[in-house]
Amino acid sequence: MKKTQHLRTAFFSRRRVPDCPVYDLHGHMGPVYGLHINRESAAQADAVLKRNGVRLLVFCHHAALLCPDIGNAANIVAVRAFPERLRAYCGINPNYPDQIEKDLTSFDRYPDVYVGFKFHASFHAIPITDARYEPAWALADERGLPILLHTWGNDPQCGYTVIRQVAERYHRAPILLGHSCHGAWDEAIRLVKDFPNVYLELCAVMDERGILERFVEELGSTRIVFGTDYPWFSHHYYIGAVLGSGIGDEDCRNIFYRNAKRILGK
Amino acid sequence: MRLKFIDINLAFGQPVRAGYRPAFTAGDVRRVMKQAGIAKALVWHVAQHDLAPADGNRLLAKAIAGASSLWGCWTILPPQTDEVITPDFFRRMKRHGIVALRAFPDYHKFLINRVTFGRFLDEVTERRIPLLLSLEKGGITWPAVYQVMADFPKLTCILCDIGIWGVDRFTWPLLETYPNLYLETSLLALDDGGFESMVARFGARRMVFGTNFPERYPEAGMLSLIRADISRSDKQRIAAANWEVVLNQMRV
Numbered sequence: 001m002k003k004t005q006h007l008r009t010a011f012f013s014r015r016r017v018p019d020c021p022v023y024d025l026h027g028h029m030g031p032v033y034g035l036h037i038n039r040e041s042a043a044q045a046d047a048v049l050k051r052n053g054v055r056l057l058v059f060c061h062h063a064a065l066l067c068p069d070i071g072n073a074a075n076i077v078a079v080r081a082f083p084e085r086l087r088a089y090c091g092i093n094p095n096y097p098d099q100i101e102k103d104l105t106s107f108d109r110y111p112d113v114y115v116g117f118k119f120h121a122s123f124h125a126i127p128i129t130d131a132r133y134e135p136a137w138a139l140a141d142e143r144g145l146p147i148l149l150h151t152w153g154n155d156p157q158c159g160y161t162v163i164r165q166v167a168e169r170y171h172r173a174p175i176l177l178g179h180s181c182h183g184a185w186d187e188a189i190r191l192v193k194d195f196p197n198v199y200l201e202l203c204a205v206m207d208e209r210g211i212l213e214r215f216v217e218e219l220g221s222t223r224i225v226f227g228t229d230y231p232w233f234s235h236h237y238y239i240g241a242v243l244g245s246g247i248g249d250e251d252c253r254n255i256f257y258r259n260a261k262r263i264l265g266k
Numbered sequence: 267m268r269l270k271f272i273d274i275n276l277a278f279g280q281p282v283r284a285g286y287r288p289a290f291t292a293g294d295v296r297r298v299m300k301q302a303g304i305a306k307a308l309v310w311h312v313a314q315h316d317l318a319p320a321d322g323n324r325l326l327a328k329a330i331a332g333a334s335s336l337w338g339c340w341t342i343l344p345p346q347t348d349e350v351i352t353p354d355f356f357r358r359m360k361r362h363g364i365v366a367l368r369a370f371p372d373y374h375k376f377l378i379n380r381v382t383f384g385r386f387l388d389e390v391t392e393r394r395i396p397l398l399l400s401l402e403k404g405g406i407t408w409p410a411v412y413q414v415m416a417d418f419p420k421l422t423c424i425l426c427d428i429g430i431w432g433v434d435r436f437t438w439p440l441l442e443t444y445p446n447l448y449l450e451t452s453l454l455a456l457d458d459g460g461f462e463s464m465v466a467r468f469g470a471r472r473m474v475f476g477t478n479f480p481e482r483y484p485e486a487g488m489l490s491l492i493r494a495d496i497s498r499s500d501k502q503r504i505a506a507a508n509w510e511v512v513l514n515q516m517r518v
Contacts, residue, residue: 008485015493035432038459048458052493207430209483210287232432234458237490244302244485 003248011239016053020253022235023260026148026178026203026227027059029078032066039231042078042086049085052235055257057086058264059230060118060148064091072103079113087264089118089148094132104135115264116146116173121157123150129162137166140173146263148176148201153183160187167195174263176225179204185211192223199259203227206241213245221251225259269498271304271488272506274366274398275426275450275476279312279325288312289480292329292336299335302484304477305506306335308366314341315370315403319350327362337513339366339398344376345386356393360518366396366424373404380417387414391421394515398450402427408436415444422512426450427478432457441468448512451504452478455487461494461504470500474509 010017031040039048049057061074075088090103107114117136121128128149140147151158160181167175180200181188191198205211215224228238242252278289289295299307314322319341330336345351371378399406428449440447451473454460464473477484491501
């Protein structure tokens with residue numbers, strides 16, 4: 001089939017392309033230690049999403065990952081204030097097993113808020129194979145809920161070796177590899193080939209021109225999802241990068257919204 | 267009407283380490299510029315970083331000879347070693363269409379300060395030749411940037427590849443203090459709200475457009491600027507006009 005690139009023209013000539021919504025499956029919210037965030041609040045996020053044609057941002061608030069004293073309450077407040085365009089991952093910090101138990105016990109009280117879980121093993125310095133994550137893995141796997149992992153190379157906490165170990169155990173939960181094992185591109189591709197519930201996510205992947213093209217060439221585009229780390233990074237920067245890769249319109253559509261809708265059951 | 271884009275952060279040549287998809291020749295760069303809609307560019311050769319500045323500078327000069335859409339940018343080393351900076355340096359710059367300089371002090375193992383570059387950078391400052399410093403590519407650290415600006419406060423300096431994580435906490439104090447300091451936009455464009463907050467605080471005059479091609483996709487930074495919530499005239503300043511002002515002030 002001939003590869004078309006009409007979307008490139010469309011996004012460069014219009015702010016929003018109505019027949020090509022964007023689902024961002026890797027976001028955050030709130031202030032964070034290492035940088036000045038220009039737009040921290042849920043209200044600002046909602047305005048940006050609306051203006052830029054981003055249909056849904058699935059995020060995990062920085063406080064849910066980095067401040068146990070606030071925790072997932074920040075996610076709940078943000079989504080309930082702006083339910084049209086926001087959903088959250090329930091943040092899991094394995095340093096606090098009692099809090100995990102509370103979050104999982106109350107998980108079903110927030111079907112309007114949560115779509116799945118976020119593990120950031122690099123922040124928490126505990127590998128994703130650790131038993132303290134087990135209750136969240138089990139719940140996600142039982143229900144087929146996505147888990148967004150921060151992944152990087154072969155980092156001992158969150159690299160391809162430990163990802164393989166969990167993928168061998170959990171077959172129903174979509175496992176979204178945030179940053180696609182950044183730098184270990186061949187191993188990331190191998191994980192997707194070996195495990196049908198593993199997906200690549202593009203945040204930081206687009207730092208290196210040519211990697212997305214390799215992913216699509218080797219895997220097709222049905223196992224790649226769009227993500228930006230918003231509000232760290234700009235949606236239009238990433239949209240431009242995907243369009244600039246020269247992959248075809250059908251591949252772009254899979255990445256921008258079709259795969260996400262399938263994972264989220266929409 | 268479409269924005270006119272001039273890209274000041276483009277490279278070509280075969281990099282020592284394979285990774286990103288490289289642009290092998292100046293011809294490759296021109297093809298991508300045409301496809302993306304970039305009118306002109308300030309380019310450098312990766313050998314200026316990977317091998318040795320003098321050899322890279324020669325490769326660059328040869329590659330851009332006769333290419334009207336490309337300006338050249340040479341890499342410098344300390345004057346004391348006579349590897350790059352010789353008595354006829356500025357004449358050679360002019361002869362080869364070189365309009366800007368780069369330095370990679372960390373990677374090339376030297377300090378960029380008054381002790382090392384006193385008279386030379388005084389003359390560069392006087393001639394208003396822009397010096398590009400990359401915060402990536404093993405270029406320079408933030409303390410070293412602060413030092414070079416303290417030593418040469420009127421230097422026309424363009425900070426490139428400013429960092430993956432937002433760096434306002436580093437750049438805003440510099441922008442407040444040094445009026446001839448500019449930010450290249452390839453990573454500012456990555457920040458959500460980066461253009462808007464810069465324009466609100468400093469106006470649009472302190473940014474010059476760059477893409478960091480071929481490591482990054484030109485369309486990424488272009489679309490980010492096109493969709494920024496700033497005026498069209500500010501976008502045009504950033505996309506091309508600010509660089510044209512810098513260029514017009516430069517005397518080789």
